[in-house]
Amino acid sequence: MLPFALPERPAVTRIRQRDTRELRGSPGPRMQSMAGFEDQYSDIVDYIVRITDEIWVDRAIGRIYDTYDAGCVIYSSYGVVRSVEDVVASTVMTLSGFPDGEAHHLNVAWSGDEAAGFYTSHLGYSQSTNLGASAYGPATGKRVGLRFCADCITANNRIHTEWLVRDNGALVRQLGLDLHDTARRVAEAPRGEILTLSVPTRMDGQAPRRWYDGPTDTVQGWVAHHFDQIWNGRRLDHIPFHYAADAVAHWAGGRVASGPRNIGALIIGLLASLPDSTIRIEHVSWSDETDGVIVAVRWVLEGTTRPGGMLGDVPGGRPVFVMGASHLRFGGGMIVEEWTVFDEVGVLAQAYRA
Structure with a gap:
């Protein structure tokens, strides 16, 4: 299911x-x-x-x-x-x-x-x-x-x-x-062509932006709801509704977390380094594999650095983007395993270069 x-x-x-x-x-x-x-x-x-x-x-x-x-x-x-x-x-x-x-x-x-x-x-x-x-x-x-x-x-x-x-x-x-x-x-090091991105800000004019609240019966709609509510809306209390109790997340830097609360700690750690950040979904695809359906999401998280959190003692006030990908394996209607990849060195280099 x-x-x-x-x-x-x-x-x-x-x-x-x-x-x-x-x-x-x-x-x-x-x-x-x-x-x-x-x-x-x-x-x-x-x-x-x-x-x-x-x-x-x-x-x-x-x-x-x-x-x-x-x-x-x-x-x-x-x-x-x-x-x-x-x-x-x-x-x-x-x-x-x-x-x-x-x-x-x-x-x-x-x-x-x-x-x-x-x-x-x-x-x-x-x-x-x-x-x-x-x-x-x-x-x-x-x-x-x-x-x-x-x-x-x-x-x-x-x-x-x-x-x-x-x-x-x-x-x-x-x-x-x-x-x-x-x-x-x-x-x-010498720089070549720089990738320019424009992720929506957290505000729509003077009011907080409304995050996705549309249908979730398609894979694209479900992914939009998942990332908007948890990442952009900061509703980490929704994590237990999306992840199985024994779900395992393999994250960048060799980090591994088990269970919704510890998976939420990974997300909080990254957001702590970019507290004003917004995530944007760029593509969704999927595979019907031997051990379940796996949904692949390519995303970009953009924000301003602040020392602390997952990125450590990063220079503050530097605009950076995190180009990332997450593969989510489903079982019993919930995420049972996640692989999230991003490049900490590339993000930190942006901060030191800015």
Whole structure:
């Protein structure tokens, strides 16, 4: 049972609770219409999993030219990239610093079709050893693991738009580095194109803004209500209505919370660092997986910094945005597991740069 209705659509590859070697075996027959895509892919989930493994595990870096548009646009907390050559260069640099990486696919939610383009939200976990110099300094020899979420729009076998979020806060901590010192160094680096956002303020004129109070029988309506009421409306007393009593949340920085009250503490911690912030939902997609339906939400939280809370001793009064993604797994009509990814280093770098 779900708290909303989902439309019918083609069945695609399920990846959860499956061995990676099985996923990389011979693809099955084409399961959905994918005009312009290579014949080897059975569906859009199979496409995302296979090209990720080819590029990052097999080191077939040149496959980027086959699977990314020449003028692709990549958005992250650090700015905007507008060239496939920049994607190739960034991949080479990352693999140089972490050459023995392995990728684990946690979920691929999707929406769209061959005419409009497919939207995918790929939640993954990578493990590697820092054996070379990286953007964070000399090699440390330490084994690290972090979650990432790559939201892509793909048409005719090529990704043309991507939003990339990596849990670099967890990475930096595992490297043994200070989070704020690292953010200061990132802030001092030359800047490229800056991502400009405009999230609604908390006031509508002189009155408090009215948050979403519309229908919740669709996945989009339910998500709008969930984030508006809890995050924007600050009604954390609604959390027990949305999360199971034993729900588990995996958050940025390696944080884990169990139960509605502790999950609420995570949200309060982030809001304490951005007390005037407002969250905006940018896209919603979903997957019908082995262990339940998973709803993927890409969002942006924008506000003004204040020392304290999850971001620690951040400079106060600095406008910043948090580009984030949450994958919510449902069971019995409630959220039973959540993965929320955002980049603490990228947010802190904005504050130190402002």
